[in-house]
Amino acid sequence: MSSTPVVGTSCAARSEEARELAQQLGLVFAEEVDLESESVAQYLLLTEDALVLQQTGRKRPGPVLADFVTGAVAHRRQFGGGKGQMIAKACGIKGSIRPTVADVTAGLGRDGFVLATLGCEVSLVERSPVVHALLADGLARAADSEVADIIARMHLYGGDARDWLSSLAEAERPQVVHLDPMFPHSDKSAQVKKEMLAFRDLVGEDADQTELLAVALEVAECRVVVKRPRKAPCIGGREPSYKLEGKSGRYDIYALKKLD
CATH class of the missing domain: 3.40.1630 (S-adenosyl-L-methionine-dependent methyltransferases)
Incomplete structure (x- = not known):
């Protein structure tokens, strides 16, 4: 099938x-x-x-969609910890610093939404046309809601992130590039989120993540931030400047220049 x-x-x-x-x-x-x-x-x-x-199927999970108004995203916006969240620290958000961020593995836009909630201008790049369509629909629905001001800071692009990054003019370079490549798992247990299963079936693994990291390091002005499972190897064996570790995940930070 x-x-x-x-x-x-x-x-x-x-x-x-x-x-x-x-x-x-x-x-x-x-x-x-x-x-x-x-x-x-x-x-x-x-x-x-x-x-x-x-x-599909008799035991099918619920639908997967981009939702910025209700559910887990709304809860995280209200109670998620603000600037104390790991993603905020990884991307260099502190004091009055709100870097421009390119989230080049946008998915359903949840990480991008968190960063936009905290005041960053965020470019979302998604290469799967189906996932891009889901994300575009979610942004359009949220544009007429109580989070409209946050959605206005989120800018959606389609296509291969390597090409998109390489096409940017000098003045368009993001201060931070955020990557969250699909990590290969064989486990299809109930613990694996339904959207992860759907996405894995749809888009497969990000086999070009080493190349994407290399392009991101060329284009980012200040840092590249890579979201990884806590025990996963660094992409391409390339050691970051430092790491932030949580219970199940971590961020590898490749520092290039001080954020200001």
């Missing part, structure tokens, strides 16, 4: 919109959606409220 999603809709009023999305992404459009299908692994589904990635 192919992991490539099929586009569909659960809302008749959005049928034409779903057809256009399928055409844009070069994906098959399904006239009818069967969530217990044995021939479709997952749907990119336009519901009445959002664009979601929905796996």
Whole structure:
């Protein structure tokens, strides 16, 4: 069964919109959606409220979507620890310093949202057209909500992050480049988050992460920050300037120049 999603809709009023999305992404459009299908692994589904990635099967998990208004993201915005969060420290946020950040493995935009919440201008780069579509939908929905001012600091781009970084003019270089490459796991237990399973099936592993790190180090003005599982090796064996370690993850910081 192919992991490539099929586009569909659960809302008749959005049928034409779903057809256009399928055409844009070069994906098959399904006239009818069967969530217990044995021939479709997952749907990119336009519901009445959002664009979601929905796996199929009788024991399917809930939908995966970009959500900046409710749930875990909202809780983290309100109670997540502000500038004391590891990602904030790793990216150099302190006092009045709010660096420009390029999150070049944007995913569903959660790390980018945290940084934008803390006042950073954040460029989000996502190369998977499907994940990019989910993220664009989430940003569009949140732009008319109570977090509109935060969303205004988030700027979405599509394509290969290596090409995007290399195309930047000198004046456009971000002070910080943030990387969170997909880490290979064979474990498919319940502990693995549903979106991680969906993404892994969709985009595979980031086999070019060593090249991406090299380009990031060329382009970043002040530092490159790499999010890793706590016991994972450094990318390409390249030791960082220093590390910040948490219970399950860590940040490898490659310091290039002082942030100001």
